[in-house]
Amino acid sequence: MPNFGASPGATTTSKSVFHLWQGFSIAAIIVGGLTLLLIIYAAFRYRRKSENIPKQSQYHIPLEAFYTVVPILIVFGLFAATLIVENKETANPKTNVTINVLAFQWGWKFTYPGSNALVYGQTTQEPEMVMPVNTNVHINLRSSDVIHGFYVHAFNFSRYALPGVLNQFTFRAVNTGTYFGQCTQLCGLYHSLMWFRVKVVTPTQYQAWLASYDNPTAAAAAKSAGKATKQQVSSIVPSKTTSSKGDN
Amino acid sequence: MRVEAKVLLGLGLFFGLMFAVYWHYSNEDAGGVMMFGGMLLGFLPGGYYYWWSRRMKPRPEDNPGATQSEGAGVVGAFPSSSIWPFTLGCGCFLMVLALVFGIWLVIPGVGLVGWAFLGGTAEGRRSGKH
Amino acid sequence: MTDVLPHPVDQVTVEHVHEDLHEEHHGPTGILKWMTSTDHKVIGMSYTVTSVIMMVIGGLFAEIIRAQLASPNAHLVSLAQYNELFTMHGSVMIYLFAGPFAFGALANIIVPLQIGAPDMAFPRLNALSYWLYLFGSLTMLSGFFTAGGAANFGWVAYAPLSNSLNTPGSGADLWIGGLLLTGFSAIFTGVNLCATIFYLRAPGMTMFRMPIFTWNLMVTAILILLAFPVLTAGLIMLYCDRHFGTHIFSVAGGGVPVLWQHIFWFWGHPEVYILALPFFGMVTEIIAVFSRKPVFGYKGMIFATLSIAALSLGVWAHHMYTTGVVLLPFFAIMSLLIAVPTGIKMFNWIGTMWRGEIWFSTAMLMAVGFLITFLIGGLTGIFLASPPLDFFTHDTYFVVAHFHSVVMALVLGAMGGLYYWGPKITGYMLNETYGKIQFWFLFIGTQVFTIPGYILGLDGMPRRIAMYPHDPQWQTLNQISTLGAILIGISTIVFVANIAYSWKKYPAGDNPWDAQTLEWFTTSPPPHHNYYRLPQIRSERPTWDYNHPGHTASPHGHHVEEESEQEVPVA
Numbered sequence: 001m002p003n004f005g006a007s008p009g010a011t012t013t014s015k016s017v018f019h020l021w022q023g024f025s026i027a028a029i030i031v032g033g034l035t036l037l038l039i040i041y042a043a044f045r046y047r048r049k050s051e052n053i054p055k056q057s058q059y060h061i062p063l064e065a066f067y068t069v070v071p072i073l074i075v076f077g078l079f080a081a082t083l084i085v086e087n088k089e090t091a092n093p094k095t096n097v098t099i100n101v102l103a104f105q106w107g108w109k110f111t112y113p114g115s116n117a118l119v120y121g122q123t124t125q126e127p128e129m130v131m132p133v134n135t136n137v138h139i140n141l142r143s144s145d146v147i148h149g150f151y152v153h154a155f156n157f158s159r160y161a162l163p164g165v166l167n168q169f170t171f172r173a174v175n176t177g178t179y180f181g182q183c184t185q186l187c188g189l190y191h192s193l194m195w196f197r198v199k200v201v202t203p204t205q206y207q208a209w210l211a212s213y214d215n216p217t218a219a220a221a222a223k224s225a226g227k228a229t230k231q232q233v234s235s236i237v238p239s240k241t242t243s244s245k246g247d248n
Numbered sequence: 249m250r251v252e253a254k255v256l257l258g259l260g261l262f263f264g265l266m267f268a269v270y271w272h273y274s275n276e277d278a279g280g281v282m283m284f285g286g287m288l289l290g291f292l293p294g295g296y297y298y299w300w301s302r303r304m305k306p307r308p309e310d311n312p313g314a315t316q317s318e319g320a321g322v323v324g325a326f327p328s329s330s331i332w333p334f335t336l337g338c339g340c341f342l343m344v345l346a347l348v349f350g351i352w353l354v355i356p357g358v359g360l361v362g363w364a365f366l367g368g369t370a371e372g373r374r375s376g377k378h
Numbered sequence: 379m380t381d382v383l384p385h386p387v388d389q390v391t392v393e394h395v396h397e398d399l400h401e402e403h404h405g406p407t408g409i410l411k412w413m414t415s416t417d418h419k420v421i422g423m424s425y426t427v428t429s430v431i432m433m434v435i436g437g438l439f440a441e442i443i444r445a446q447l448a449s450p451n452a453h454l455v456s457l458a459q460y461n462e463l464f465t466m467h468g469s470v471m472i473y474l475f476a477g478p479f480a481f482g483a484l485a486n487i488i489v490p491l492q493i494g495a496p497d498m499a500f501p502r503l504n505a506l507s508y509w510l511y512l513f514g515s516l517t518m519l520s521g522f523f524t525a526g527g528a529a530n531f532g533w534v535a536y537a538p539l540s541n542s543l544n545t546p547g548s549g550a551d552l553w554i555g556g557l558l559l560t561g562f563s564a565i566f567t568g569v570n571l572c573a574t575i576f577y578l579r580a581p582g583m584t585m586f587r588m589p590i591f592t593w594n595l596m597v598t599a600i601l602i603l604l605a606f607p608v609l610t611a612g613l614i615m616l617y618c619d620r621h622f623g624t625h626i627f628s629v630a631g632g633g634v635p636v637l638w639q640h641i642f643w644f645w646g647h648p649e650v651y652i653l654a655l656p657f658f659g660m661v662t663e664i665i666a667v668f669s670r671k672p673v674f675g676y677k678g679m680i681f682a683t684l685s686i687a688a689l690s691l692g693v694w695a696h697h698m699y700t701t702g703v704v705l706l707p708f709f710a711i712m713s714l715l716i717a718v719p720t721g722i723k724m725f726n727w728i729g730t731m732w733r734g735e736i737w738f739s740t741a742m743l744m745a746v747g748f749l750i751t752f753l754i755g756g757l758t759g760i761f762l763a764s765p766p767l768d769f770f771t772h773d774t775y776f777v778v779a780h781f782h783s784v785v786m787a788l789v790l791g792a793m794g795g796l797y798y799w800g801p802k803i804t805g806y807m808l809n810e811t812y813g814k815i816q817f818w819f820l821f822i823g824t825q826v827f828t829i830p831g832y833i834l835g836l837d838g839m840p841r842r843i844a845m846y847p848h849d850p851q852w853q854t855l856n857q858i859s860t861l862g863a864i865l866i867g868i869s870t871i872v873f874v875a876n877i878a879y880s881w882k883k884y885p886a887g888d889n890p891w892d893a894q895t896l897e898w899f900t901t902s903p904p905p906h907h908n909y910y911r912l913p914q915i916r917s918e919r920p921t922w923d924y925n926h927p928g929h930t931a932s933p934h935g936h937h938v939e940e941e942s943e944q945e946v947p948v949a
Contacts, residue, residue, distance in 0.1 A: 005836035006770075017766045024767060028757045035724060039749050042731040046669070047738070053929045054735050058672050067725045068678075068718065075714045082710055082764040089766055090706075146539045147635065149700065149773050153838030156770040160701050162636060163538060164629035167702040180848065184773035184840040186532045188544060189457050192843035251585035252576050255684065259600065262688040266712075270692070274705040278640035279695065286604050286691050297576075308581030316912045319581040326497045326907070329405045329414040333502050337509025340562070344517055344555035347617065348548045368502065 006156070010175040010200065013089050014156035020085045027074060089157070095138035095170055097206075099129060103141070103148035103161035103183065106190035116213040123193040130199045132206035133176050141167040149184030152198055158184055173200040249304065253297035260290020330371055336364035416501035419803065419904065421508050422486030426796075428512055429479040433789075434870060435519070436470035439463050441867055444860040450850040460844035461530035462549075466522075468533030469553065473560055474515045476788065477649070480656040481567055481602065482511065484795050485595045487803055489571060491897035492592045494580025494915070496907035499573035503566050510563035518556030521549030529553035532842060534646070535616065537627035537638035542620040551620065554613050561610045568602030571595055580896070582915030586680075589895040589918060590673055593680050594659030597687045601648045601655075604691065609645035612638065636701055643694035651690045654784070655683060657791035658723060661745045664798050665727055667893040668742035669734025672919060675726040682719035682726075689716045699768045706765045713763035720756055724749065739891070740813030744794030747821040748787045754825075755783030758832065773842075776835025779828045786824040786866070793820065793873070798893075801886030805902045809884070812876035819869035827862025830855035894922035 004025035008018045102109040107122035110129045121127030131137045141150055143161035151158035154177075159167050183194035201209070267283040270276070308318040339360030346353035406414055415421065443463050446454045455463060490498055498504045521528030526547020531540045535553070538544060575596045579588070588596075616638065618624040625631020627638045666673045673679060689712055695704040696713045727749055736742065758780040761767045771777060793816070801807045834855050839846060846852050889898040898921045900909050913924045923930055 005833055017770065020764070020766055021761075024761050024764065028760065031721075032753055032757045035728070035753055036750065038728050039731075039746065039753070042728055043736065043738075043746055046731060046734050046736050048670075048735040050735065052735065053670055053926060054733055056672050056929055057674065057729075057733065059675050059678070060729070063729075064675050064678050064722070064726075068722055071718045071721045072715075075711075075717060078760070078764065079711050079714055082714075082766060083707060085766040086706060086710075086764075089769070146544055147536055149840070151770075151773070151838075151840065153770070158700055158769055158772055162701060162703070164635065165701075165703060169702075180838075182840060182848075186461070186536070186539065186842045188539060189461070191461075192457065192845050195848060249576070255596075256600070258684070259688055263691060266688075266692045270705070270708055273708060276640075276705065278637055279644065282608060282640075282644045283691065285608075289604055309579035309583050310585075312582065312584050312587075312916070314581035315914065316581055319912075323496055324499070324578065326501050327416055328501075329411065330416055330502050330505070331414045333416070333505035334413050334509050336506055337513055340510060340559060341513035341517070344513075344559055347555050347621075348551045 007154075009156045010154045010173050010177060010179060011156075012172045012174060013085075014154070015174075016085045016088050017156040020081055023081055024078065027078065031071075031074070089169070092138075092168065092170055093136050093172075095136040097132060097135055098138045098140065099131065100140045101129070101142070101150060101161070102144060103150060103187075103194075104144045105146060105188050106183075106194045108194070108196045112210065115210045117210050118213070121196070123190050124195055126195045126197050128178075128197040128199050129181075130201060130206060130209050131171070131173060132203040133173050133200050135172065135203065137171050137173070139169055139171065141169070146187045147185050148187050148194065150181070151184040152179055152181040154179035155198075160185055176200045176202065249297050249301035249307075249310065253294050253301050256290050256294025257298060258290075258294075260287050260292075260294050263287040263290055325372075327371065330368070332364045332368035332371060335360055335367065339364060414505075416497070416505050417906070418486045418490050418498045418501065418504055421504050422483055422488075423803065424508050425478055425482035425486060425511065426484070428508075428515070429475050429483055432470050432474040432478075432515060436467050436475055437867060437870060439467035439470065440863055443467060444863040446844060447846075447856050448853075448860040449856075450853050451845050451847040455844070457844050458527065458530065461532075461842075462522075462528045464842055465529050465532050465553075466519075469518060469529065471785070472533060472649070472653070473557060474511075474518065476653045476785065477564060478511050478560070479792055480653050480788075481564065481571070481595065481598055482507065484660065484799060485571065485598075485656055486567075488799060488897060489592050489595050490574060490578065491802075491900065491904060491908055492589045492895055493575065493578060493583050494896055494909060494912050495574060495578035496909070498570045499578055500570050504570050507563045507566045507570070510559045510566070514556045514559030514561075514563060516556075517559060518553050521547075521552040524548045524552065534642060535638075536642075537616070537619070537635045538629075540616060540620075540638075541628060551617065554617050554620075557613055558610060561606050561613070564602050565606045565610075568599040568606070571599035572603070575599075580912055580915060583896070583920075586677070587915060587918045587920075589659075590662040590676065590679050590683075591656070591659035591895075594655040594662075594683055597683050598652050598655045601652050601687050601690065605645045605648035605652065608641055609649075612641035612645070615641070636698070636703055639698050639701065640694070643697045644691075646697065647694040648687075648690045650781075650784075651686055654788060655686070657748070657788045657795070658683070660795035660798070661748050661791045662723075662727065662730075663893075663895065664741045664745040664794050665730045667798070667891050668739055668745075669731050669736045670892070671730055671734040672894070672922075673726070674729030674732070675722070676918060678722055679726050682722040685719035686716060689719070696763055696768070699765045700772045710763060710765055714760065717756070717760050717763075724753065724756075739797070740808070740810055740817055741794045741798040741891075743814065743817045743821075744790045744797065747817060747824075748790040748794065751783055751787035751790060751821070751824055754828075755780055755787055758783065771835055773840055774835035775831040775839045775841055778841050779831025779835060782831065783824070783828045786820075786828065790817075790820060790824070793817075798891070799897075801890050802897055802902045802904070805886055806880065806882055807884035807886050807890060808876050809880045812872055812879060816869045816872040816876065819865050819872060823862045823865025823867075823869060825862070826865060827859050830859040830862075834859075889921065889925075892925070894919035896920050899924065 001022055004022055006018055006021045008015045098113050100111045100113060108127050110119040110127060119127045119129060141159055141161045143163045145163060148161040149158050150161055155171060159169060177200055179198045181196045181198055183191055263283055263286040267287055270283060271280045308314040339357050342353050342357030342360065346357060405411065442455065446452050446460060524547060526549050528549040531545050540550060575592060615626045619626050619628060625633040627633050627635050629635065662673055662679065692712045693709055693716065695709045698704050699706060762771060762777065762780060797808055797813055834852055839852055886902045888901055899913055913920050917923055917930060
């Protein structure tokens with residue numbers, strides 16, 4: 001089946017969302033295609049051929065009832081499918097890994113409760129959030145100033161970081177790799193460049209990465225990075241960037 | 249006026265149902281209040297028109313068999329050219345600019361608004377003729 | 379085209395309180411005449427000219443945006459200027475062009491004519507609406523001349539980005555002030571439309587004989603009265619937060635930022651139907667006239683319009699799915715349901731064309747272009763109604779493409795309305811060849827502009843970004859989209875050229891299109907207070923019934939027994 005522009009993504013829920021997308025696309029193509037054919041057919045077939053006044057048909061109750069009821073049924077079908085996937089996405093299964101994500105103008109900070117790991121970066125520094133594959137990872141999303149959008153294309157997902165609100169959701173990545181993310185909700189001057197990465201690694205690699213922060217020098221460096229105040233990023237002229245979508 | 253009344257009452261009823269369902273499942277204040285307000289905006293004028301439509305004499309525009317002669321006579325008061333809308337608009341303009349450029353602008357703004365209200369009311373009492 | 383046949387009708391001069399019919403105007407002339415006019419036709423023309431100028435201004439901003447996005451790392455404008463550009467592009471197009479054009483321009487001119495009224499119910503209030511609109515537009519645009527520039531927080535002004543800490547300049551306050559003025563302008567127009575339609579119909583013009591355009595404007599007016607006060611209240615709250623130390627939308631003071639979104643979108647969603655319904659009405663009239671058929675499913679159309687209006691008040695949070703704090707299933711089902719009445723309208727339009735004798739004048743081309751474009755935009759909206767699908771398309775170019783498909787469809791409808799009613803309003807036709815050239819640039823340009831946007835959004839391109847250096851592979855589709863924007867710009871130039879070329883060149887008669895509704899019974903342009911005489915009104919097509927008495931509408935096209943026994947030669 002064609003993917004209709006979307007992709008299955010790297011998590012369990014992203015694949016469900018992808019299948020929902022395909023289902024909606026098929027329904028849209030059938031209904032839309034039929035309607036488009038009717039419009040084009042009518043435009044050509046009923047072009048003016050004479051000055052005669054055509055039959056002045058005004059209504060046709062059975063036909064009108066048909067195209068009232070059938071769309072209602074289609075809508076209920078789409079709604080049912082929506083609910084199934086939505087419940088999967090908003091579910092909160094048991095998780096062993098929790099990551100706190102803080103969005104701010106104009107970067108991201110990732111902290112791992114229960115460990116010293118801390119990742120911090122502004123704009124094109126593209127801070128990297130590491131998580132283990134085939135594990136339920138719980139995300140706590142917050143903002144320290146304005147609304148930001150936490151968006152990872154490969155996860156088929158985005159959520160607002162709202163000041164004063166804790167947004168929580170769970171991912172279970174099934175493919176290792178590095179996935180690009182960026183802010184999608186207008187947040188001011190450097191909104192276009194509020195980049196981050198998600199790196200999905202094996203559980204062993206993940207543990208090793210966490211442990212690396214227990215090294216005192218590394219821990220201190222991470223702490224000071226976390227305390228860094230917003231620096232004015234004077235000129236952003238990223239030249240050649242390495243595209244890190246989907247590469248290991 | 250019955251159709252107009254039914255349109256408004258129907259909308260009010262629909263908003264009421266929507267409000268009830270929404271409130272029950274979400275208890276969300278902002279949306280609840282706004283939908284409740286929408287319901288009132290359907291019921292209040294709609295109720296009034298419904299009450300009024302049962303008491304009023306049938307109008308020619310509600311009579312499918314009416315002839316144009318039934319509409320002869322004075323249709324209403326339609327003031328022709330008037331400077332007061334422009335004046336009132338200028339006054340409001342100044343009052344809004346006061347929000348940005350300094351509160352003192354409210355003085356000429358209110359002045360123009362008041363002048364327009366007086367002038368417009370006097371003009372209305374003359375039925376728009378000069 | 380069609381001669382006015384001798385026919386037994388009531389020919390009664392409806393007296394007006396003004397003896398203007400008998401006295402010459404001693405009134406003001408020149409610019410003072412324009413400043414003091416309360417004639418709905420003059421006011422409507424002022425709205426038309428002003429809103430089209432706003433469309434051109436908004437369009438210029440769009441061309442700069444598209445030029446910037448044609449390469450991944452352009453420096454055509456600074457990051458700050460870019461934020462101003464897309465904010466003002468959206469604001470000008472929605473608040474200053476589409477809305478006023480929809481309910482202030484053609485509506486003002488045509489609604490009283492269609493119901494046989496001498497003017498709007500409150501002519502001076504009508505004039506006030508125009509001045510508030512003009513001054514509001516100037517207020518909003520004057521932000522560009524301030525030190526901090528114009529508003530730059532998106533046309534939706536989300537809190538906390540729009541508070542005084544994050545957006546300190548006066549451009550934002552001018553934006554708020556401008557919207558206060560235009561908001562009241564709209565509310566007064568809503569009052570005027572309701573009062574006019576409820577109280578000033580001609581004898582025999584029952585509610586179910588009103589043209590669909592007028593029905594749609596009545597429903598639009600009710601929506602305006604429901605929605606605009608909410609926006610006005612929200613704007614006042616925002617101003618208070620910015621300047622009077624309140625904390626309605628700020629966390630620090632115990633406020634709730636997402637409250638702004640609830641208030642804004644409770645207005646914002648009905649607003650898009652306030653924009654759409656008048657154009658739906660225009661297209662309905664055009665398709666019926668140029669297919670030489672009555673509107674198919676007249677009552678179904680009205681039911682659909684009312685359903686859209688009713689549902690539109692319950693879907694606002696589909697703009698807020700990704701906040702994580704709204705009741706997803708409720709808004710999902712309500713948003714999906716709006717597809718049903720929209721579909722009914724679409725099939726009724728096709729049914730009107732079906733077995734007709736269609737003439738593809740410019741107006742009809744625009745209407746069919748509207749059908750196709752709105753079909754695409756409407757279908758993509760259904761995807762967005764589903765929260766899981768919205769989670770990954772929200773704030774991407776998929777959404778941008780969706781709403782541009784829909785609004786460009788409205789622009790096609792607007793152009794159709796101008797070509798259709800232009801002759802009635804001005805007394806002169808527009809050139810059809812120029813019109814067809816304009817149509818093809820506009821229609822093809824729209825698809826070339828929007829379709830790459832869908833693909834880019836699905837590929838992950840966010841909206842409101844000034845550059846995409848991380849993903850240079852997006853450049854090709856962006857360039858194609860920019861080309862589409864250029865084609866649309868060319869269509870606007872052709873439109874203006876047409877107006878200049880056709881200026882007072884082709885006098886129109888009373889009814890150049892052999893059209894059906896009441897306004898085509900009077901002269902082009904109509905006289906002061908609109909009608910010297912009115913025909914008998916026995917259906918929703920009084921002019922058609924008068925001109926073609928053997929062809930009144932019937933369920934399946936069977937000829938109805940005529941009450942009149944007079945032989946009437948067919949034109």
